[in-house]
Amino acid sequence: MAHAYTPGLKVMPCTRLTKKRLLPIPGKVMAAMDQQVDSLDIVAQTELPGKVFSVNVANRLSVGPAEIEAFMVKKEGDFVKKGEIIAENKPFLKWFQNSVDSPVEGTVETVSFVTGQVLLREPPKILPIKAYIKGKVVEVTPDFGVTVEAEGTFIQGIFGIGGETNGEIAIAVGSPDEDLDPEDIKENHKGKIVIGGKHASLATIKRAIELGVHAIVVGGIHDRDLRQLLGYDIGVAVTGSENIGITILVTEGFGLIPMADYTFKLLSSRNGEVASVSGATQIRAGVMRPEIIIPGFPKNVTECKRDQGRGWIEPGDPIRIIREPHFGVIGIVKSLPPELTVIGSESHARVLEVTLDGGEVIVVPRANIEVLEK
Amino acid sequence: MSKKDLEIIIATDCGSTTTKAILIEKKGDTYRQTFRGEAPTTVEAPFEDVTKGVLNSITEVEELSGRKILDGEKIITPNSGNTGADIYVSTSSAGGGLQMMVAGAVKAMTGESAQRCALGAGAIVMDVLASNDGRADHEKIERIRQLRPDMMLLSGGTDGGTITHVVELAQFLKAADPKPRLGAAYKLPVIYAGNNKAHAQIKEILGDRTALIITENLRPTLERENLMPARHKIHDIFLEHVMQQAPGYPRLMKMVGAPIMPTPAAVGTMTEKFAKANNFNVLAVDIGGATTDVFSVFSGVFNRTVSANLGMSYSISNVMAEAGLANILRWLPFDVEEQDLRNRLKNKMIRPTTIPQTVDDLQIEHAVAREALRLAFEQHKSLAVGLKGVQQERSISDAFEQTSSGASLINVMKLDYVIGSGGILAHSPRRTQSMMMMIDAYQPEGITRMAVDSIFMMPHLGVLAQISEKAALDVFYNDCLVRLGTCLAPKGMAKDGQLILEWDAVGSDGKRQTGELRFGDILHVPMNSPKARLVAKPAKGFDMGAGPGNRVDAEIEGGVVGLVLDGRGRPFALSKEPGKRLDNLNKWYKAMGMYPV
DSSP, rough: OOOOOOOOOEEEEEEEEEEEESSSOOOOOOOOOOOOEEETTTEEEEOOOOOOOEEEEHHTOOOOGGGGGGGGGGTTOOEOOOOEEEEEESSSGGGOOOOOEEEESSEEEOOOOTTOOOEEEOEEEEEEEOSSSSSEEEETTTTTTEEEEEEEEEEEEEEEEEEEEEEEEOSSSSSSOOOBBBGGGGGGGTSSSSEOBBBBBHHHHHHHHTTTTTTTEEEEEEEEHHHHHHHOOSSEEEEEOOOOSEEEEEEEEESSSOOOOOHHHHHHHHTTTTTEEEOOOEEESOOBOOOOESSSOOOOOOOOOOOOOOOOTTTTOOOEETTTTTTTTTEEEOOOOOEEEEETTTEOOEEEEEEEESSSSEEGGGGGGGEOEE | GGGGOOOOEEEEEEEHHHHHHEEEEEEEEEEEEEEEEEOOSSSSSSOHHHHHHHHHHHHHHHHOOOOOOOOOTTOOOSSHHHHHHOEEEEEGGGGGGGEEEEESSSSIIIHHHHHHHHHHHHHHHHHHETTTSSSHHHHHHHHHHHHOOOOOEEEEEEETOOOHHHHHHHHHHHHHHOSSSTTSSSSSSEEEOOOGGGGHHHHHHHHHEEEEEEEEOOOTTTTTTHHHHHHHHEEEEHHIIHHHTTTHHHHHHHHHHSSSEHHHHHHHHHHHHHHHHHHHOOOEEOSSSOEEEEEEETEEEEEEEEEETTTTTTHHHHHHHHHOOOHHTTTTTSOOHHHHHHHHHHHHSSOOOOOOOOOHHHHHHHHHHHHHHHHHHHHHEEEEEBTTTTHHHOOOOOGGSOOOOOBBBOTTOOOOOOEEESSHHHHHSHHHHHHHHHHHHHHHOEEEEEEEEETTOHHHHHHHTOHHHHHHHHHHIIIEEEEEEEEEEEEEEOOOOOEEEEEEEEEEOOEEEEEEETTTTTEEEOOOOSSSEEEEEEEOOOOOSSBOOOEEEEEEOOOOEEEEOOSSSOOOOOOOSHHHHHHHHHHHHHHHHHOOO
């Protein structure tokens, strides 16, 4: 049977998944093997070295770099408070006295007699890593962190902004093709993951931020709104560190696109339950998509499957078209002709035939579809 | 094995998504590329071994050619009958290529020299630090901490000069304590190529914290750049440190018969060989999904730049951000809503492997490509310059010609050859589309030959050129280049419809074609003959390379497109009046037969 490899986004009622929760530099692991952890538990933490500031003592005291040794009040390794004197001259007349204060609190890192520069380092900052998902520690990486395993509903979006958060799932629209309007966001949505349908406008997102909503999940947003929200154009899709007071997860793409019915129904089946959400997206090397993880089973599911993406597509598979002129349309693969076909742009491409809802059959390049993985 | 014994060569290029293998065979006295295969690159999980993709691509070559090249996971050498190859060579840009940070005392002098040095070695330069780069000291240290380069190149000061600035940079580097991108347990390799008087201090500051390598100063005097010693060190470290940490590369290094080169370094080598062999000024471009590399050889001086975030898929949205929507919209012969265009480009960014299905969608991608090519060329022109800070003696006559040091080496009137590669140029449905995208982006003046590297073979040939220049050049001329033709673009401005050029071309097949070019028009003249003699007589005020109004006799090339006579004038600017702009675009695209009607 003909089949073709086409990666897709995962929308799974229940799967077993693991998350590595590692520090960027060595630190202390705070959770033990086999320990049950909650999403907000800290599993590892480290001290990030503080910022470094430089002070050119030689210039400030109007002496040569090699001469500053005689004027240093503090030496390498000494602790200093902000405003404390680190060097001063000792003139015959007090009137000519000149001193150099520390611009920050920290320690004296180096004193250079070549440049006359003193480097001061701020105290280290604590960097904690949370478990992110509720589950069990199945691996401990000494000095770096743990791997947490959980069973739950797993939904990938196509694009997101904002970091990791969590909250109760709150369905705010009646169907996947309804817009999520500002008035759909209520005061009791504070701290929740609000699920919309087709589209969230800038006004909706701003209202959600005002009311303290933790995340919005919606089919599409306009790029122009995103630009206004962030104040800049996203050039390459590496996101997750935006600090706008909310996490946004887009399931389908940019524009007005109803959320896939299956995704909406699945989220609706978990309404009121606590989910972990991340907006982090990275399209290059080591692809990362935004995600929603809801621990536990939906009511109608009795068995949790291992995450085993099939990796190819066959006739009968449901797919989503991801490029104009049929962007966002969902259909069923009818056939996969093996030969190259001339498409509308005159390119020669591998194609597939797709049966749409009304029975119409259209031809689409294989590159322009993604399989709806369930 | 001596070079003359090379008969069968297998070469691969391990790209970030695809590994491409080609087979080269000696037929009589000439080397020809005969078969090719490709397979997904396997650097990332779940495989994490680059050799799997290499072996898969070579297996495809085996299947197509009927030649047995592999014995299990080994390449059979030498060739015997229908078995084996005499040598296997490879390039690599997988896993993000070679990523470097460079530092110099003064941004426009040693900073720029260090940047040229790293770029020429095939690196992506993540940042250029300099004492006078406008950032506060703590910002510089933060920046060093944030980035995780594969290695760092530290330069600064001329030999024997002041050491203060370069010592200061070394202290910042030590305070930041940067970690290499691959292999967290390893020390970051730092190449020091600055003032030789500072060696002792640099060793004292960085000797313990980093894997320090000291080499000759890349700017020993203000008047001289000496990039090769530092460039060789970059290549050594690329092989010894970076490649050793990348998944599967230690095994790949044992398979090859010549050192693995970073892909851009190999393309640069091939560009230089081609320019030198023909005494041409050459511009070569590789426009990919994420980055655009530009290479040039002008008056024998090689330069390379990489625009890390200008590309046609992953970086397509950044092209919009940098060029501005208006600059993309200006190339479209139809109206499109700004919101629609924004959403389309973002959707391509998040689903980078999709392809245009309709002509409108194709034209939008072509509009973006023009801007990506143009911006990358602008960046190239600003770095491919003479040395800045050089003392110049001026006479009274020079006072009227205010040339400064650091002028760009790129002169589009003196440009002989443009080579385009990358999906959008190599695989456009019509070759006229590729040629017009390059003409619009580069606006060549006078006489410029153009070609595309249809299957991006230049990396393979660049690494092969280290072993056999003849084999590399044979394949380059016969199989790699798809000759598009020649662009004739008189420099000057006039009123629409005014006669600006009379021309006469006689092909090597004896076929003669003549005509006139009027201002505001584009003429497309099919001409397949590989060589032709051209006589061009520009009107008064128009220049074809011999000065305004002067006749030019030149050798040109025909190709799959032929001659393109571009009468839009130079400097070329699209009409600001929307109706006229649309009319002109439709007229030009129709004249070139660019899109289905």
